[in-house]
Amino acid sequence: MSIVFSKPLSLTDNVLTYCPGCTHGIIHRLVAEAIDDLGVQSQTIGVAPVGCAVFAYNFFAVDMLQAAHGRAPAVATGVKRVHPDKIVFTYQGDGDLASIGMAEIMHAAARGEKITTIFVNNAIYGMTGGQMAPTTLVGQVTTTSPYGRSEELTGKPIRVSEIISQLDGTAYAARVSAHDPKHVMEAKKAIRKAFETQRGGAGFSMVEVLSTCPTNWGMTPIEALKWVATDMVPYYPLGVYKDLSKGAA
Amino acid sequence: MPTLTIQSDLCKGCGLCVDVCPKKVLGFDPSSLNAKGYRPASVLAPDACVACAFCARMCPDCCITVER
Ligand SMILES: Cc1ncc(C[n+]2csc(CCOP(=O)(O)OP(=O)(O)O)c2C)c(N)n1
Ligand code: SF4
Ligand code: SF4
Ligand code: SF4
Numbered sequence: 532m533s534i535v536f537s538k539p540l541s542l543t544d545n546v547l548t549y550c551p552g553c554t555h556g557i558i559h560r561l562v563a564e565a566i567d568d569l570g571v572q573s574q575t576i577g578v579a580p581v582g583c584a585v586f587a588y589n590f591f592a593v594d595m596l597q598a599a600h601g602r603a604p605a606v607a608t609g610v611k612r613v614h615p616d617k618i619v620f621t622y623q624g625d626g627d628l629a630s631i632g633m634a635e636i637m638h639a640a641a642r643g644e645k646i647t648t649i650f651v652n653n654a655i656y657g658m659t660g661g662q663m664a665p666t667t668l669v670g671q672v673t674t675t676s677p678y679g680r681s682e683e684l685t686g687k688p689i690r691v692s693e694i695i696s697q698l699d700g701t702a703y704a705a706r707v708s709a710h711d712p713k714h715v716m717e718a719k720k721a722i723r724k725a726f727e728t729q730r731g732g733a734g735f736s737m738v739e740v741l742s743t744c745p746t747n748w749g750m751t752p753i754e755a756l757k758w759v760a761t762d763m764v765p766y767y768p769l770g771v772y773k774d775l776s777k778g779a780a
Numbered sequence: 781m782p783t784l785t786i787q788s789d790l791c792k793g794c795g796l797c798v799d800v801c802p803k804k805v806l807g808f809d810p811s812s813l814n815a816k817g818y819r820p821a822s823v824l825a826p827d828a829c830v831a832c833a834f835c836a837r838m839c840p841d842c843c844i845t846v847e848r
Contacts, residue, residue: 532783535846536833547841551818552794556840712800712834752794 539563541572543592548583552752554709554742555583555651559590561715561740562622562649565723566593569730575618576610578603580632582624583657601632604639607646618726620647625666626656629691633665636695636737643700643734647725650691650737653744654763661747665689668766673747688766692739696772702734704772708741710759714769721771728776741767782831782848784823788812790843791820797835797844803828806835 541563549555566575572593579587581600588595598606603621611619628636628650636648655673656662663673663680666688670679680688696704703725707718718740725736741763743755750758784805791814798806798821807824814820821843823829836844 532847535782535831535848536836537845538842542842546790549840551792551840552796553840556842557838560840560842712837715837752796753799756796 539567541566541575541592543590545589547590548586550746552743552745552755553583554653554756557709557715558649558651558718558740558742559587561709561719561722562620563591564719565726566618568723569618569726571618571726571730574616575620576614578607578610578619578621580621580623580627581658582627584622584624584651585658587622601627601630602635603627603632604635604644604646604648608639608642608644611644611646615645618647618729619645620649620726622649623651624657625650625652625654625664625691626659626662629665629689636691637698640695640698640701640735640737643702645729645732645734646736647729648735648737649722650739651742652691652739652767653742654688655744655747657744657747661744666691668762672749690767692737692772695737698735700735701737701773702775703728703736704739705737706739706741706767706769706772708759708764708769710741710743710756717769724774724776728774731776733776739767741769781827782829782846784826784829784835785845785847786821786823787843787845788814788820789816790841791818792816792841793818793820794840795821796838796840797821800834800838802832802834803830805829
């Protein structure tokens, strides 16, 4: 018998604190698989956010810190500058990254910090009970947009990958999704590529992963995966937005 | 023959594995509950499994090991 699939070594045995069916868990696993594949478990340092992933330091079997809300890129900058030989990543939700932490992520990218950001876009603030995020879709019902997000009042959702890819310090930016096995495999490739880009020293790298929040979307986990495909992907097109890594076309 | 192991104590009964399996191998046994009170996914038709690992790739809680 040979193993076709088993849990990656870079995840601990701790039980994830995410709700049933929440794709944060899949994304954790993909990050851990990428770390395993590159053989860098003992050389990786991660920075956890504020949000449902606040306990990420319990789940990744690598050295971890936890930053103030939105400040993970600033903390990761310090870590990487002190440990330039390490692989340093942040793991951030859309409230953490695109709201309170918008300045930190933009400047880290603009400075070309050689870190990798895993940006989990679930179009809502999960941890705090489902408030509107900068990434909430127009018309989407949240606790702070009970009649659906109004474009007139709050504009349109921010497409972070598109903006980040315009900054000269960004070497790699891609948007992927975790809603079915094919896209999960593509997401894994992009995450590995982002870590490789960091290792090659080309600059800042980010992978935005479209993710679910069945609890605050008011959907079953299966409905939530479908909603990613039908409603999120059309507004947030998947693909590689920038790739300046060595050997890239 | 492919062998599927589900760590039932970790399972949250989300059903993503059940939904994605192309061979309808997985399902829920109404008589089983785990310590956390979730109804874990069960292997109901082991012989139909083709070891594609779709179920394991979609499991958010890494409960599934696939061997062949
Ligand atoms: C300084 C500060 N402001 C606000 C909060 C409240 N808060 C906690 S998590 C969060 C947003 C979480 O949303 P997101 O980053 O999208 O992550 P998710 O929980 O959806 O994974 C907010 C606003 C806080 N903890 N600290
Ligand atoms: S609140 Fe939403 S994002 Fe947070 S763990 Fe639950 S489903 Fe996941
Ligand atoms: S490995 Fe494939 S066929 Fe077997 S149970 Fe999982 S999804 Fe179904
Ligand atoms: S996907 Fe994982 S957690 Fe969800 S029902 Fe299947 S085994 Fe359980």
